[in-house]
Amino acid sequence: MDKVFIYWDNSNISHEAQRFAEEQNEGPDARWRVRIDFEKMLQLAHADRPLAKAVAAGSVPPELRYLWNRLESPEVEVKLFDRGASDRGEQDVPDRMLQLRMLEDGLDYNGDPGIIVLLTGDGAGYIDGAGFHSTLTRLHKKGWRIEVLSWIHSCNKKMKQWAEEHGVFVPLDDFYEAITFRAPSREGHEFARSRNSVPLNLDRRERV
Secondary structure, eight states: OOOEEEEEEHHHHHHHHHHHHHTTTSOTTHHHHEEEOHHHHHHHHHTTSOEEEEEEEEEEOGGGGGGGTTTOOSSEEEEEEETTOTTSOTTHHHHHHHHHHHHHHHHHTTTSOOEEEEEOOOOTTTTTTOHHHHHHHHHHHTTOEEEEEEOTTTSOHHHHHHHHHHSEEEEGGGGHHHHEEEOOOOTTOOSSOOBOOOOOOGGGOOOO
């Protein structure tokens, strides 16, 4: 069975999970209380296939770094950038780092390409030969199989269509209650109850 290489654009995934939460009638403060269940998201990405490596990147407030501690392992690398740094764009640096890792792995494993699983919705820059969409296209031509996991409302339409035609597109919407949970409200401001993530059902998860 081919090994899986995961590249996780957490800022995009988390921000768009907030938007999706607002549409689920989970309370007026759902946007600020929804959280990604990192272990479930990682499981959804590799879908119980052999994991060669995973790289997760994003910009987060320093106080939320602890949420990533359980995810780090010899196979999983987490690269976090402080939000609001004045000398770089909040999302530009994580995106470029992930794209570089994808291309490096494409060269290092060129003789034995596996499955690339990209978690993002950002397909900007394709026309200029840059961005995630362009990187996926290059690697696909080298024999890599491609899966894109994204929220439907936020995924770049051209990248989504390309993934459906050349690989697999997995809508995170279908797994929302399994890959997210709702944190408790502040004491005295209980607009809605907290919610744990439900068990993840991989039977609906399409694979290349």
